[in-house]
Amino acid sequence: MKSYAVVLAACASVALSVSIGANSASAAGGTVSGTVKYDGTAPTPKKVEVTKDKEVCALHPHVEEDLLVDSGGGIANAVVIVKGAKGDLKPGDVKFDQKGCDYVPHVLAFPAGSTVDIVNSDGILHNIHTYSEKNPSINRAQPKFKKVINETFAKPEVIKVTCDAHNWMHGWFFSADNPYYAVTDANGAYKLTDVPPGDYEVKVWHETLGESTQKVKVGAGADSAVNFELAAK
Ligand SMILES: [Cu+2]
Numbered sequence: 756m757k758s759y760a761v762v763l764a765a766c767a768s769v770a771l772s773v774s775i776g777a778n779s780a781s782a783a784g785g786t787v788s789g790t791v792k793y794d795g796t797a798p799t800p801k802k803v804e805v806t807k808d809k810e811v812c813a814l815h816p817h818v819e820e821d822l823l824v825d826s827g828g829g830i831a832n833a834v835v836i837v838k839g840a841k842g843d844l845k846p847g848d849v850k851f852d853q854k855g856c857d858y859v860p861h862v863l864a865f866p867a868g869s870t871v872d873i874v875n876s877d878g879i880l881h882n883i884h885t886y887s888e889k890n891p892s893i894n895r896a897q898p899k900f901k902k903v904i905n906e907t908f909a910k911p912e913v914i915k916v917t918c919d920a921h922n923w924m925h926g927w928f929f930s931a932d933n934p935y936y937a938v939t940d941a942n943g944a945y946k947l948t949d950v951p952p953g954d955y956e957v958k959v960w961h962e963t964l965g966e967s968t969q970k971v972k973v974g975a976g977a978d979s980a981v982n983f984e985l986a987a988k
Contacts, residue, residue: 783949783951783975784949785950785974785979786947786948786979787946787950787979788945788946788978789835789944789981790945790982790983791829791833791835791939791961791984791985792829793984794986795987797824797825798822798824800822803819805817805856805923807921808920811855811856811877815855820832820857822961824943825942828943830939830943831942832939832961832962833961833964834862834864834938834939834960834961835937835939835945837933837947837955837956838957838958838968840934840950840951842934842935842950842951844931844934845866846867846869847870848905849870849871850871851863851873853881853897854874854876854877856923856924857924858916858924860926861926862926862927862938863926863929863938864936864938865928865931866930866934867909867910868909869907871905871908872903872905873905873906874902874903875897875899875901875902878899880896880898881921882895883904884919885928886914887908887914889910889912890910908928910930911932913928913929913960914929935950953972953973954970954972956970957971959985961985963988964985964986964988967983969981
């Protein structure tokens with residue numbers, strides 16, 4: 756019994772040293788973090804009138820999601836990316852849900868080459884219509900029995916998504932060309948970790964406010980703050 760415990764302890768210490776090794780490897784990169792804020796008085800999101808499929812779509816109130824600003828001025832659903840940073844893109848499967856006749860999430864960012872699992876949680880007819888130049892455009896009906904449509908987006912691009920059955924449904928795919936990107940949360944905050952050291956431009960994209968860039972120096976194990984203010988267009 757005693758020797759068994761010793762073996763376990765030995766295994767635990769091996770596991771520990773492996774994980775320490777992994778952490779110190781990732782510490783070679785730096786962190787870029789900050790907030791994206793609205794320069795001006797936060798607008799009140801417009802209410803959306805549900806005119807169709809009310810038994811599903813009108814179960815909760817809808818607002819226009821194209822500019823969501825919280826009480827502190829933070830902008831949700833902006834995408835921040837370190838331009839030109841080199842790293843392993845790891846395409847995979849990402850989920851884009853049609854739920855309550857909203858797109859969840861409103862902005863979906865993923866590594867180029869990923870497959871988007873377009874889910875119909877509503878059990879009614881939706882239609883997935885994308886507007887793109889570098890990737891093939893899609894315009895497919897998704898009847899209630901078609902729970903998932905899988906579509907792969909090979910090229911980096913920002914792609915608008917709409918539903919032709921429900922005119923208030925708008926969303927975005929951000930197909931990224933490097934792994935150092937994030938979508939801002941409800942408070943406008945973002946954090947990019949393990950960015951290889953170097954001098955870069957950090958770009959923010961927002962669907963109605965456009966783009967802005969800033970320079971940043973990323974140091975090994977260091978934290979760089981990059982805060983954006985976007986003005987109304
Ligand atoms: Cu729809």
